[in-house]
Amino acid sequence: MTEALINDAIISIDKVVKRYNGFTAVDEISFNIKKGEIFGLLGPNGAGKSTLISILCCLFTQDSGKITIDGFDNIKDSIRIKNVIGVVPQEISLYPTLSARENLAFYGKIYGLSKKALHSRIEILLDMAGLTERADDMIQGFSGGMKRRINIAAALLHDPKILFMDEPTTGVDPQSRKRIYDTIVDLNKQGMSVLFTTHQMEDAQKLCHRIGIVDKGQLIALDTLTGLLELTGESDLIHVEAKDIPPNAVESIRKIETVQQVSIDEDSMTVQLLKGRELLVNIIDILISEGAKVEFINIKEPDLETLFLHLTGTKLRG
C-alpha cells in the first residue's frame, strides 16, 4: 500500500467509555484510523477490543465520548455508517443448512443489492474465497477454514469502505490463515480500510500498518510495529516451562539487575530482561538450585509479546 493512500482519518474515536454493571470495558479510549490503513487492535481476552469494535459496528452505543466513521456520527447516523462498513464477526455467522451462495444472497438482499449486482458480487466473492466449486453445498459440510472465508465474503457483498474483523483467524488452520491474510492485503490494496482485533501476535505483525495495544479497557500503546518494538529496547524474552517453581526462585530472578518483568503461570515463567543470552545460564542455575524441574527453555528476540509484557507485566495470551 502506498503512503499516499494513508492520509485522512476515516475513523475517529474520542474519549470513548463503555461500562457494564459497574465494570468499565472501554475506558476513555481515543485514536484515529487513517483511510486505507490496516489497523490491528491487540490485547488479551477481556481487554475491551470486542466491546470497542461492537460500538464501531453500531451494535450498541458508548456511554460517553464521540465516534465518527466516514464523517458520520455513530449515534445519529448509524444506518449511513452501516452502509459503508462490512463486519466479520468472531463467530461463523452463517446459516448451516443454506448453501454458500444462498447465505451470500441472503446478506446481499439485506444490503439492498439489485438482482444483477447481487449475482455479480456473489460470483466475485466466491472466486475470492476459492469456493466457486462448492457454491451450492450447504455450509454445514464445510471445513472451519472454508466457513471463515465465506464468513468474510458475506461482509464484502456491498463493497464497503471499511472492514471490521473480530478475531478473523481464530480456530483456522495455517493454510486458511494465509488465505485470510492474502485476502485482507488484497482488499487493502483496493483501498479498503481494515480494523481487526486479535490476540494473535502473528496477525498483527504480518498485516498491520499500525497497532493499538489494549489492556483493561485502555489503549496503552499505539504505533507502527517498528515504533512499538523500540519501546522494549534491547529486551529479550526467556520462556521457561518447569514444574514446582518455588517463590524463592522467582524472587531471586527478579533481583537480577537487568530483569525488567517476570510473569508466572501455573507451570511456566516468562522473564523479560536485557542481555538475555548472557544471563540465561544464571536463571537456569537459580531454578534448578531452588528445586524446580525445568522441562523447556526458549529465548526470543523482541516482539509484540515482549512489548506487551514490558507494558503490562503480564503475558498476552491468557
Next chain:
Amino acid sequence: MKFHIIAAKDMKILIRDHNALILMFILPMLLISVAGLALGGTFEDNIRIDVLVVDLDNRDLSKEFVQFLEDIDILDVDMESNEFAARDRVKNKEYGRLVIVPPGFTESIMTGQDTELLIISDPSEDSQNTVLEKIIEGYANRMSTYVVTIKTVTTYGVPTYDQEKVFDIIKVVDRFIASPPVAVVTQSSTTDTKDFSPFIQYVPGFAVMFLLLTCVEAGSVSLLKEQESGTLRRLVTAPISRSEIIGGKIASIFIRGFIQLSVLLLFGQVVFDLNLGSSIAAIIILISAVTLAGTGFGMLVAVLVKTKDQASSLSSMLVLTMSAMGGSWWPLFIEPQFMQDIAHFTITAWAMDGFYDLLIFDTGVSGIMKEVGVLLLMSMIFFWIATTRFKFE
C-alpha cells in the same frame, strides 16, 4: 421494508429441516389418529349433560323443542310436569340444569309475540351450562326469526288469527333458513349442534398443542440460536432496523404456524370427517388469532431464557402444562370449576373454546369474537413484553 427477506430465509431453512417438519405435521397426525380411534368411545361416555325440562305449554312448538333437545346425543333429557318440584330437584343438585318452557310458548311465537325459555342452572357446572345455553340459543335464534317474520308480515296486513296463513309463512321461512339467502341472518338462524365426535376434541386439541411447540421452537429456540451463532449480530450491523428483524421473525413464525394449524384441521376434515363449520371466514380468523397468540408466546419465551437449551426445556414444560390444563387432551368442562378458571389464563383454553364454538355449534364469526378478542389481547401483551425486553447483543 426488508422483513420479508428474513421470513423467506426462515421458510427455506424450515423446508430443509426434516425433523421440524415431522414434529409439525406427521407426529400430530399420528397422535390425533391414535387418540381419536383408541379413546373415542371412553371419551364420549364422559361427555354427558343432564337437563330437566318442564313443558308448561305442551303444544306443537314446545313439543318440537323438547324433541330437539332429546335428539342431541350429549344431552340426557328428563321431563318433569311440576315446575316447583323441578326447581327443588335442581336446588338439591339432583340435576345440574332445568329448562322451563312457559305456558303460551307456541301461541306467542305463532302470533308474533315475545316469549322466553328459562334456564336455571347450578353455577358450579359452568362449562356444561355454557354448552346447553349455546344449544338453546341456537334454537331460540330460529324461533326469533319466526317471531320477527310474523311481526313483519302482520305489519303489512296479514291477521295473526289466520293461523293457516301464519303456518304457511313459517314454512316458507323454514325453507329459506334451510338454504340461507343472506349469510348474516341465516348463520345465526341455522345454528346447529354436531355430535360430539372424539375428533372434535383431538384434532384441534393436538393441533393447538403442536402449534405452540412450533411457535416456541421457531420463536425462541431459533431466535436464540441466531443470537448464539452470531447471525443476529451480523443482521444488527447491517442496514436493517431492529423492528424489521423482529418483524421478519414474527412473519416467519406466523406463516409456519398458520400452515401447520390449517393442515392439521384439514387432515381432520378429510380423514375423520370433521366438520369445520359453515363459515370459512370464521375458521380463518380463529386460526389466525390462535397462531398470533402462539407467535407472541414463542417470542416471550425467548426473553425469559438465556440459551436455546433453556428455551427447549422451559417450552416443553409450559406447553405440556398449558395443553393439559387448557383442554388439549380432554374437554375443559370435565375439569373442576377452579381448574377451568385457571385454564383461561392459557392460550389453549381460549383456542379450544373457539374451536368448540365453530366445530360443535357452528356459531360463525359472531360466536368467536370473545375468544378472538382475548387471543389478540394475549398476543399484544406477549409481543409488547418480548419486543421491549429482547436483547440483540
